Amino acid sequence: MKTIVINTGTEILLGDVLNSHLSFIAREILPLGLRVDRQLAVPDGEAIRDALSESSGQAEIIFVTGGLGPTTDDLTREITAEFLGLELQHDAAVMAAITARAARRGFRLTDRTERQARVPRGATVLPNENGSAPGLYIAAKATGKKSPHLFLLPGPPRELKLMFTASVLPLLRKIVHRESVVDRRTYRIAGMGESLVEEAIGERLLGINGLELGYCARPGEVDLRIIGEPAALAQADAIIREGLGASIFSSDGGILEEVVVKLLTERKQTLAVAESCTGGFLAHRITNVPGASAVFLAGYVTYSNDAKEGMLGVDPRLIASDGAVSERVAKVMAEGARQKADAAFALATTGIAGPGGGTDEKPVGTVFIALATADGAPTQVRGFRFPDDRPTFKELTTQAALEMLRRSLLA
């Protein structure tokens, strides 16, 4: 069944928000054998009608996101009802849910709130546990003319996600009547460029019948995606594991911080981090993982030199002689953090994120990463050059740090 996602919202086309709906919906529907064949984004207003009109002939399932809220630019409900020739009716149950939610949260209702309780005749209401505007499902048979299954979903991602899992997926299962035999797998690879990954395994994978292959380069990572039936996937899996080995850090969708927290948890080890240039991002990535509190003890965000001295015991003479961004300061930071937090491992970062602060000898992008361990092994220090914008610099540095720890945990 052909599937189209229509994202409505002038804010998307003006670039005020990133479209996260497409990604979420695509991942949720794949196990049902459904793929998004096309996605389009249109502004609020009449363009929604055009998008519905042209997509209705191209797809059996259409998801429309956004434009169900209370404000004057929210028009999806009205335009869709008019397009399908379905009258809008006040739904008392929806209104009661909106009123109860507002009371629970201490919100006051405004005059416009009632619009969210209007439901096209024959549509199924999809409850919104995380917001006030409900979603709507209009079955293919509900209108006279040939029409697709139509899902109207709210714009705020938290609202859409919960509604999708709770209400949309059960409806989709009835529509498609089966789970798919085609599956996907994504291998995440650290420490190798895209071309080298393809060189290592690409030719051999191209020989597998019915295998769909994709490469995606990300900061400090290459994601290799394969889609196919179980036999093709098994054949590919053997080639990929043989060719890439320990460079693969996950094949179940896990991101690097999740893999590291899992390895630490399994090995009953603890971690502290000392961050200068990454400014808390390393701790943030680790603490994003549910259950991180079992292994992560403390983070020392020592942005100033005084903080490096006071919090980690870095000798000011060392900073004076070598500079705060240096191999030896990284080493002492990691060792200080490990001892102070009484952790099995400690990672430290010190570098020049830019845009200012670079010198001829140490240009913007220079960074040192250290890993101290409790097992008596010498502290590892590695130098990198990531001459990138500030967010990418932080991303690449924390990725390299987590990968150093992962490799050490595997050894």
Add this chain to the structure above:
Amino acid sequence: MKTIVINTGTEILLGDVLNSHLSFIAREILPLGLRVDRQLAVPDGEAIRDALSESSGQAEIIFVTGGLGPTTDDLTREITAEFLGLELQHDAAVMAAITARAARRGFRLTDRTERQARVPRGATVLPNENGSAPGLYIAAKATGKKSPHLFLLPGPPRELKLMFTASVLPLLRKIVHRESVVDRRTYRIAGMGESLVEEAIGERLLGINGLELGYCARPGEVDLRIIGEPAALAQADAIIREGLGASIFSSDGGILEEVVVKLLTERKQTLAVAESCTGGFLAHRITNVPGASAVFLAGYVTYSNDAKEGMLGVDPRLIASDGAVSERVAKVMAEGARQKADAAFALATTGIAGPGGGTDEKPVGTVFIALATADGAPTQVRGFRFPDDRPTFKELTTQAALEMLRRSLLA
């Protein structure tokens, strides 16, 4: 001039990556009077031809992103050349740039690299400073049939962004012949819901001729967008400022952490943070701001109780009596961080991010935020309930903390 963005890449439609190109391109072209009228995403392969074919009749300017790389799924260059009837030719200058870049970075070239040096006859090469595949511009007149201006841009965001600013914008200026008189402004508002923002100012704004209005709710924030000619914007600006006052934290696109760092810098004040439940995210947000090192001294990511005691001097008896997630622990954390770092201000967070760890008395989402100051004023502590997923919890908590500091700096 009508503008369409076509994002190619199976990874986008499978949900492996978020589409950040649309947002970037939209913001860059608005000052030229251009808006993205429609965006579509299609998988790698033949669907690119369909998208080009149908969009060619609908727009004068088309941006195509992705599919210019070296791997087998990169087909945009070949399909576009074939669609337009333009022969691909090896470009020695492009090949030399690719070879030099690989040498500089210590990369090895593979057999497939050469594909990136093929250029459709008559196309303009757009150099790629951040990657190997160049972009391509095919002017409307370059082909026989009626065709739009076509820009082929690389998929990796870092590569696309730099290329867009350096090469695409100068070409667009020649194409459109003018800067626009229409402008946009976005007001960012903290501490008020979307409906209350609209109630405060919406009716009056609807009365302004030629003003386009949009609301966008984000975690802990409402963004109010107006677009129009200078007179309409000035009229709207007066109404918005009168109605929303200090709840507006920026009207120049600045995000909350930028506003806070700017206020601290102007007032020559310093900041430390003590984080439990936000796990480094507050420090990360602050250190994302270029120049943060002038005001941000240190972050204490005290995830464990031992860390709260050792790093911040929190009395273990207080944790035993009140719990780590409590008003008094938040207060002592903030005061401890302020004193240890010798900062003018310190923010502290302690809460239950979930999914585990909640109790009847303190359910998941409970959080306390404290702000300690050097001026002798009592430490402020506020309690919140953010019963949301982990990333949203961190977002809302850091947003509330930054807003407490901003209000205090304004007072």
